[in-house]
Amino acid sequence: xxxxxxxxxxxxxxxxxxxxxxxxxxxxxxxxxxxxxxxxxxxxxxxxxxxxxxxxxxxxxxxxxxxxxxxxxxxxxxxxxxxxxxxxxxxxxxxxxxxxxxxxxxxxxxxxxxxxxxxxxxxxxxxxxxxxxxxxxxxxxxxxxxxxxxxxxxxxxxxxxxxxxxxxxxxxxxxxxxxxxxxxxxxxxxxxxxxxxxxxxxxxxxxxxxxxxxxxxxxxxxxxxxxxxxxxxxxxxxxxxxxxxxxxxxxxxxxxxxxxxxxxxxxxxxxxxxxxxxxxxxxxxxxxxxxxxxxxxxxxxxxxxxxxxxxxxxxxxxxxxxxxxxxxxxxxxxxxxxxxxxxxxxxxxxxxxxxxxxxxxxxxxxxxxxxxxxxxxxxxxxxxxxxxxxxxxxxxxxxxxxxxxxxxxxxxxxxxxxxxxxxxxxxxxxxxxxxxxxxx
Numbered sequence: 128x129x130x131x132x133x134x135x136x137x138x139x140x141x142x143x144x145x146x147x148x149x150x151x152x153x154x155x156x157x158x159x160x161x162x163x164x165x166x167x168x169x170x171x172x173x174x175x176x177x178x179x180x181x182x183x184x185x186x187x188x189x190x191x192x193x194x195x196x197x198x199x200x201x202x203x204x205x206x207x208x209x210x211x212x213x214x215x216x217x218x219x220x221x222x223x224x225x226x227x228x229x230x231x232x233x234x235x236x237x238x239x240x241x242x243x244x245x246x247x248x249x250x251x252x253x254x255x256x257x258x259x260x261x262x263x264x265x266x267x268x269x270x271x272x273x274x275x276x277x278x279x280x281x282x283x284x285x286x287x288x289x290x291x292x293x294x295x296x297x298x299x300x301x302x303x304x305x306x307x308x309x310x311x312x313x314x315x316x317x318x319x320x321x322x323x324x325x326x327x328x329x330x331x332x333x334x335x336x337x338x339x340x341x342x343x344x345x346x347x348x349x350x351x352x353x354x355x356x357x358x359x360x361x362x363x364x365x366x367x368x369x370x371x372x373x374x375x376x377x378x379x380x381x382x383x384x385x386x387x388x389x390x391x392x393x394x395x396x397x398x399x400x401x402x403x404x405x406x407x408x409x410x411x412x413x414x415x416x417x418x419x420x421x422x423x424x425x426x427x428x429x430x431x432x433x434x435x436x437x438x439x440x441x442x443x444x445x446x447x448x449x450x451x452x453x454x455x456x457x458x459x460x461x462x463x464x465x466x467x468x469x470x471x472x473x474x475x476x477x478x479x480x481x482x483x484x485x486x487x488x489x490x491x492x493x494x495x496x497x498x499x500x501x502x503x504x505x506x507x508x509x510x511x512x513x514x515x516x517x518x519x520x521x522x523x524x525x526x527x528x529x530x531x532x533x534x535x536x537x538x539x540x541x542x543x544x545x546x547x548x549x550x551x552x553x554x555x556x557x558x559x560x561x562x563x564x565x566x567x
Contacts, residue, residue, distance in 0.1 A: 163189040165214065166305040186308035190215065190301045196333060198306070199299065203227045203325035209311050215304030220294050225313045229323040232294035239297070242268045244290050249388040251277055270543045281479030284536050291321060292328060299332040322535050335392050342399045349381040349391055351409040353398055359406070370397045371406055376414030445511055445526050446504070448564065452530040453501040455560050459537045460500025462553050468544050473500065476537060485536045488529035489514040502533075527564075 130149040131142045141148070157169035166189060190213060202211065206227035213220050218236035222229055237243060242256040242265065251272060259271040269287065272278040354376030359368050370387055378386065384394035401407035463472045477495045479485050490510040494502050511518075511526055518525035538557065542550050 163191060163305065165303075182309055182311035184307050185209075185310045188306055190304045190306050193306075195301060195306060196299050196329060198308075199295075199325060199329050202308075203329070208313050210309040210313075211298070212307045212309060213298050213301050213304060214307075215301050217297070217301075220298050220301075222291075222295055222298060223313055224325070225322075227325055229291060229295060229321075229325050229328060230313060231321055232291040234294050234297070236297075239290065239294055240265060241286065241290055244286055244293070245269070245272070245278070247385060248286065248289070249385045250282055250286065273543075279478055279482075280475035280540050281482060281484035281536065284479070284539050285484050287539070288321065288323065291323060292331070295323075295328050296332045296335060299329070300336065321539060322531075338396065339392060342395050345402060346380065346395055346399055346409065349384070349395065350379050351411060352376055352379055352413045353383060353401075353407050353409055354414055355406065356408050357406055363404070363406070367397055367400055367406075370394070371401060374401075374407055376410075378413075380409075443515075443523050445523055446508065448523065448527050448530065449502075449504050449507050451560055451564050452527075452534060453504065455534055455557050456496070456502065456537060457500045458556055458560070459534075459541050459553065460496075462549060463541050463544055465549070466544055469500075472540065472544070473498065475540060479536060480533075486529045486532040488525065488532075489517055490526060490529055491533070500537075 130145060133140050133142050153171075155171045155175070157171050160168040160170055162168050166187070168187070195211075195213070198211070201207075202224055204227065208225045208227075209223075211222050211224070218234060218239075220234040220236070220239070221232065223231040234240075242260065245251050245268075246253050246256060255272065255275075255277050256268060259268050259275065259277070263271050269278065269283045273280055273283055353374050355371060355374040359371055363371065366387075366389075370383060370389075373383060373386055380394055380398055381391065383389075383398070384391060387394060387397075389397065398407065398409070402409065460469055460472065463469050473496050480491060480495055483491075485491070490507065492510060492514075494506055494510065496502060511522070515522050534557070538554070541553065545553065
């Protein structure tokens, strides 16, 4: 438990008496260092050295005087494991790292709660969230909604991933308060159900900061109403067409985001593009008569680029990667089968694949899990060869990342069904199997 102190008339007073005192063993003379109003730092002089066992704060500072994006980049490059916690006027947020990658996040800001995010993105309404919370802790709201049939398992995974990304983004944006780097063992169960690339999140956060500043020059806030000026010309992106078809002049940008299941940044970006193209206009008052719908969306034919002839690609054998991941998939399915939930588990996983909720990689198109929990190897190989040109300069790494994304969804889904001991044992076995890929 954190010991809290109060500064009263210049005196440092503990709010609760503890025996032994948390200051026991700290005898000596200390200098008070100049810091921001939210942080007190005492430095003993002369220094005596020494260390304590984790958890312990190994770095702290003023968020207004040090860019947290630089700290995040350092944590990624050094493959650090532990927690970064930020105390700011908007609340306390933290991100958990394992080997430099983001494995989870938490926040005490009500806007960051999963239930709020599900409502904001339009997956459920507030009444459904409140009903799911009855008799359940807030941490179980997602699973409760899935069990009631109000939310798909892959949509829950997508929203949890989005939640972690948003908390990470809020920390990078933070310009006030204090940050703490805490050397603390990362719980195995909490650390394996999600893995997000810190570098990708960081690049996305920095991009969002720059882009939102650009958007705000024309869209100062999300409470403006949006009306359609002209129909689609068939050249818009699918998401832009979808939002354009929803414009009636009676919904604000934020309300459009709810309806389109897009966060504030994403819906602002889409509306900005529609404004730039002359397809829409914004106003501070709603239209009394809704705009007439125009032809939009996927129904319009769009010209497809003609692929240029390319040299024959070098031979890359990804079968060993596919076989290791299929072994992992079967291990996960077998553990769930012990609970008698394997059929539902496979059905939810296949629904996620069909909806392309697990990965944007084209190698997974048209695939589905078979009864033993694996993906058909022949079809995987066929998909890899067919779409290899779209997988970048390192197609094998892209292929592995796609299967890794699938694996983390399955682990996330299994973690909601298994007892803690079984879940931890499964995580250990999966880690050992992944190590065989690193060794090869």
